[in-house]
Amino acid sequence: MSDPWLTIIGIGEDGVAGLSAASQAALAQADVIMAPQRHLDLVVNAPLTTSVPAGTNLIPWPVPYADGIAILASLRGQRVVVLASGDPFWFGAGAVLARSFGPDEWTALPGVSCFSLAAARLGWPIERTHCLGLHAAPMARLRRHLAQGQRLIVTLRDGNAVGDLTRFLCGHGFGDSTLHVMAHLGGPKEQIITQTANILRGTFEHPVCAAIEVTGDGAALTT
Numbered sequence: 213m214s215d216p217w218l219t220i221i222g223i224g225e226d227g228v229a230g231l232s233a234a235s236q237a238a239l240a241q242a243d244v245i246m247a248p249q250r251h252l253d254l255v256v257n258a259p260l261t262t263s264v265p266a267g268t269n270l271i272p273w274p275v276p277y278a279d280g281i282a283i284l285a286s287l288r289g290q291r292v293v294v295l296a297s298g299d300p301f302w303f304g305a306g307a308v309l310a311r312s313f314g315p316d317e318w319t320a321l322p323g324v325s326c327f328s329l330a331a332a333r334l335g336w337p338i339e340r341t342h343c344l345g346l347h348a349a350p351m352a353r354l355r356r357h358l359a360q361g362q363r364l365i366v367t368l369r370d371g372n373a374v375g376d377l378t379r380f381l382c383g384h385g386f387g388d389s390t391l392h393v394m395a396h397l398g399g400p401k402e403q404i405i406t407q408t409a410n411i412l413r414g415t416f417e418h419p420v421c422a423a424i425e426v427t428g429d430g431a432a433l434t435t
Contacts (some may be wrong), residue, residue: 216316216317216319217287217289218284218292218293218313218317218318219242219292219294219318219320220233220293220294220296220305220306220309220319221294221296221300221321222298222299222300222304222320222321222322222324222325223235223251223254223296223297224297224323224324224398225254225359225397225399225401226400227255227257227258227399228255228259228262228263229259229262230323231321234321235323236262236320238321239264239293240265242264242268242291242292242293242426243290243292244268244270244287244290244291244292244293245268245269245270245294245295245390246272246274246283246284246292246295247271247272247293247294247295247296248273248295249272250419251295251297251416252272253425254295255270255295256270258344268314271283278308279283281308281309285312285313287345294309297419298322298324298325298326298328298329299322299323299325300322301320301322301336302327302342302345303344303345303347306322324398326367326419327341327343327421329398330392330397330421330423331365333392333394334392334398334423336423340363341364341365342363343364344357344366344367345365345367345368346366346368346373347367350379351376351377351380354377354380355384357426358381358386358424358426358428359426360428360432361426361427362424362426363423364423364424365422365423365424366422367421368420369418370420371415371417373394374391374393374412374414374416374420374422378410378412380411381409381424381428382410384428385428385430385431386427386428386430387408387409387410388409388428389408389409389427389428390407390409390424390425391406391407391408391409391423392404392405392406392423392424392425393406393412393416393422394408394417394421394423395416395419396417396419397419397421397430401417406434409424
């Protein structure tokens with residue numbers, strides 16, 4: 213591979229200090245860092261020992277996400293870093309970026325996914341756990357995985373989506389399922405709340421995911 217102008221870096225809630233040496237070096241050498249504002253805040257608030265050089269151009273990624281591709285393409289010729297959550301190629305932005313640019317234009321330095329962090333907190337073997345990205349997909353995608361004894365880890369759009377998840381589980385006869393709602397995994401604000409879906413209430417911050425131990429008398433889909 214020739215020298216790519218674009219580096220895709222997966223960052224966690226522990227910020228720049230939690231990145232590998234290679235990822236920190238790429239940030240230090242970047243002319244431009246483009247990312248959702250939440251990730252740019254992690255860069256701005258980094259300790260002096262891991263902070264990026266003054267003068268680095270920080271560009272917030274727009275909403276909807278697709279609008280950022282043209283902005284990113286206009287930055288060719290500069291050293292650009294795009295920050296994404298955790299592992300960008302596991303229900304993340306990595307695949308979109310890889311489709312949008314040639315293989316000689318980009319390189320990737322993935323971080324630890326929220327799925328891996330959640331499994332590690334609970335001691336679940338991830339190879340026997342269903343992992344689903346529901347942050348940009350309908351809750352109905354969960355339905356075929358609802359069966360007694362199943363374990364799932366799902367990403368969620370935001371804190372309000374926890375309520376959507378509990379209502380979905382209760383509405384399909386799985387309100388007795390145990391939910392482990394996990395916010396800011398891997399960072400100083402990490403929070404894990406465990407309760408059954410039919411009882412769970414509260415306010416949850418983004419980024420959030422949930423681990424589900426499926427229990428209930430709802431009908432399991434066979435196809």
